[in-house]
Amino acid sequence: MNFNFINLQPYGNPHYFIYLMIGLIPIILGLYHGHRFKIYECIFSVVFLFLVFDADKWQQGVSLIIYLLIELVITYCYLYYRKKGKNKTWVFYLAVFLSIVPLIMVKVQTAFPKAKIPGVLAFLGISYITFKTVQVIMEIRDGAIKEVNLGTYLRFLLFFPTFSSGPIDRYRRFAKECDIAPKRDQYVNDLGLATRYLFQGFLYKFVLGWFFGTYWLPRISRMALIAGTANGGLKLSWWLLAYMYCYSMYLFFDFAGYSLFAVSISYFMGIHTPMNFNKPFLSQNIKEFWNRWHMTLSFWFRDYIYMRFTFFAMKKKLFKNPVRLSQVAYLLLFLVMGFWHGLTWYYIVYGLFHAIAIIINDYWIRYKKKHKDKLPSNKFTKCLSIFVTFNVVCFSFLIFSGFLSQLWFGWM
Incomplete structure (x- = not known):
């Protein structure tokens, strides 16, 4: 059967939800009556995973199967x-490295398509499934995970609502819920939340995201490029500012909409996938922003890169000054995050920008603690903090967008 007449990319088209809700009916009825149809859930997830691969890209499905076998081994x-x-450190590092090799190869192939790296296992969702695998390996090393049930692990890795763009769940949390049906009262409450998140996702992605990203952003982009080509300095500045704010709103509503869809479908399936956003533009500093923006990714990087590097450096006594240690850890953390987004200069600069912003923020927090009696703290300073943080974040998104590259090549 040819499904190409409809875009079946996850949450990419309202038609997608018609098929999705039809497929969810047996799961919803089963959970309402206290039964979890695990076999049906597995078939349901696998079918929807493979439907998102275009007919002319069947190799993505093959790549997924090969990748799963590698990660399982x-x-x-x-x-x-x-x-x-046994707990040799080098064995642990080797296991982590081998698990991320396919993702590294995909990122290199994407950045340098002419390289034609053989054996690249490219498929939609490889990043998030890699994060899950690395998480499990690290928690096995810590002793937090002592057993890994094959069926539960596969369901965790292939849980289709979060497969393509998160949120990133944790294996131990997922394993507690995936085999049991919630009590009816709890599930009825989950259905209410699922419905609310679903409609909120539609508002975010298909209304606000469309307005900022599809309707308004191309017009602003065109005017900014015209102003840049004409060397209209002040005019370009205004259009560039408009682009920065518009792109930031588009990025938030589009991504938050995707995340709400993922959480909503998870709740319909009786799985409490964690939320990914918590009013990030109300953050009073950049560190708080990262505790509110793409939270599951932020916490993953915090737990498995920042904290582990910090503990390693403390154990090896690499830094005498704890402040310097945290600064180096921030630089490492956000450099890795930048490289993860892509091997392009603006992603790497985006990561460095946030690392420097957090380092400056830490200096400011320490300064405030020393001079708390001299510095005012009221509603005005709170609003000012939110305003400054919002603009810092929006400027970072302007870097992230790659639009500055377009302007540069427009001038050349």
Whole structure:
């Protein structure tokens, strides 16, 4: 059967939800009556995963299967190794490195398409499934995970509502819910939340996201490029400012809409996938912003890169000054995040920008603590903090958008 007449990219088209809700009916009825049809859920997830691969890109499905086999072998080999009571650091590093090699190859191939790297396992969702695998390997090493059920692990990795763009769940949290049906009262409440998140997602992605991203952004972009080509300095500045704010709103509503859809469908399936956004533009500083923006990714990077590097550096006594240690950890964290987005200068600069912003913010927080009696703290200063943070974030999104590159090449 040919499904190409409709865009079946996850949450990319309102028609997608018609098929999705039809497929969810048996799951909803089962959970309402206290039964979880695990086999049907697995079939349902696999079908929707493979439907998003275009007919002429069937190799994505093959790549997914090969990738899963590789990750399963790595995970279970390391689990077997740990069960023997062994805990060599180099074995752990090797397991983590091998698990992220396919993702690294995909990123390099994307950045340098002419390189034609053989054996690249490229498919939609490879980043998020890699994050889940690395998380499990790291928690096996810590002893937090002592057993990995094959069926539960596969369902965790292939949980289709969050497969393409998150949120990133944790294995231990997911495992507690995936085999049992919630109580009816709890599930009825979940259905109410799922419906609310679904309609909020429609508002965000298909109304506000469309307005900022499809209707308004191309017009602003065109006017900014015209002003840039004509060397209209002040006029370009205003159009560039408009682009910065418009793109930031588009990025938020589009991504938050996707995340709300993922959480909504998860709730319909009786799984409490964590929320990904919490009013990020009301943050009073850049650190608070990262505790509100793409939270599951932020917390993943915090727990598995920042904290682990910090503990490693403290154990090896690499830094005498804890402030310097945190600064280096921030630089590492956001550089990795920048490279993860892509091997392009503006993604890397975006990461460095946020690292520097957080380092400056830490200096400011320490300064405030020393001079708290001299510095005012009221509604005005709170609003000013929100305003400054919002503009810092929006400027970082302007870098992230790559639009500055377009302007530069327009001038050349």
